[in-house]
Amino acid sequence: MTLSVGDNAPDFNHVCDDGKEISLANFKGKKVVLYFYPKDNTPGCTTEACDFRDNLNRLTSSDAVVIGVSKDSEKSHRNFKEKYG
Numbered sequence: 001m002t003l004s005v006g007d008n009a010p011d012f013n014h015v016c017d018d019g020k021e022i023s024l025a026n027f028k029g030k031k032v033v034l035y036f037y038p039k040d041n042t043p044g045c046t047t048e049a050c051d052f053r054d055n056l057n058r059l060t061s062s063d064a065v066v067i068g069v070s071k072d073s074e075k076s077h078r079n080f081k082e083k084y085g
Contacts, residue, residue, distance in 0.1 A: 009034060014069070017077035022067075031064035040072045040080035050084055 001010065009032070011024045024032065033052070037045040052059070052066050059066055072080075 015074065017074045017081065019074065027065055031062060033059060033064055033066045034069065035066070036069045039070060040076045041083075045070070046080075046084065049080070053085060 003009065009024060013021055013023045015021050024034075035048070035052070037048060039045055049068060052068070056066065070077075
């Protein structure tokens with residue numbers, strides 16, 4: 001499946017770093033910022049994630065949620081989140 005800017009994303013299920021499963025359908029009616037990054041703790045990915053963190057209040061005040069996705073393990077994600085807030 002190929003998506004273009006502005007297309008609706010297909011529904012998905014995914015296990016988060018806290019072990020809970022989420023689905024895109026859980027966020028119906030909200031704006032979802034879904035971003036993909038290659039690896040936790042790399043310079044570019046850290047900069048990107050910290051930019052989302054630093055602007056999270058602005059995004060959530062617009063009724064948006066931010067979801068980052070990479071192939072790293074749940075443990076790696078938890079450590080990354082703890083390290084960078």
